[in-house]
Amino acid sequence: KAGGSFNRCFPPDGVSGYTRVFTQEKEGFAEAKLKKDGTDVATLSVSDTSSEPEVKSKFGKSTESIDGHPLITVGKNQSALLVKDKYQVKVSSQTLDAGERKALLQRFDLKTLATL
Numbered sequence: 001k002a003g004g005s006f007n008r009c010f011p012p013d014g015v016s017g018y019t020r021v022f023t024q025e026k027e028g029f030a031e032a033k034l035k036k037d038g039t040d041v042a043t044l045s046v047s048d049t050s051s052e053p054e055v056k057s058k059f060g061k062s063t064e065s066i067d068g069h070p071l072i073t074v075g076k077n078q079s080a081l082l083v084k085d086k087y088q089v090k091v092s093s094q095t096l097d098a099g100e101r102k103a104l105l106q107r108f109d110l111k112t113l114a115t116l
Contacts, residue, residue: 001116006030006046006087009116011107020044034104042093042104046113049088056085066102067110073098081105084114 003025010032013020017036024031028048034041049055059082062070069081079101080090089108091101 001028001048003027003030005116006113007032009046009089009109009113010044011104015107042091042096042101044104044108045088045090045092046108047088047090048086049082050086055088056082064102066106069110071102071105079105081108081110083110087113087116089113 007022007025007030010020010022010030011018011034018041019035020032021035022030022032029045031043031045033043059070059072059080062072062082064071066081069083071079071081073079074090077094078090078092079098080088082088089105089110091104093101096104
């Protein structure tokens, strides 16, 4: 999929005072920075993992989920979902805790992403 096709699945701009700025789009990947008061707060991304079975395998040990999609924490600064066993949705942040990252993941349009 073209990276731009994922953009509509990202959390809307302006939610909770955050500004969303898309920073990268390429085949199978889209990324945006989330800013508040001009400061980077988090990096949001969606990537197609259909050619990366090792990415899918790390979700096998997931004990949490959002709307039935497995959720994992990667290190202390990243949270990720696997949607439709294909798309990895990730929030990376040096300042947001796991609960705040999970809340951001819940703002993605996962139903639309699952249909791509």
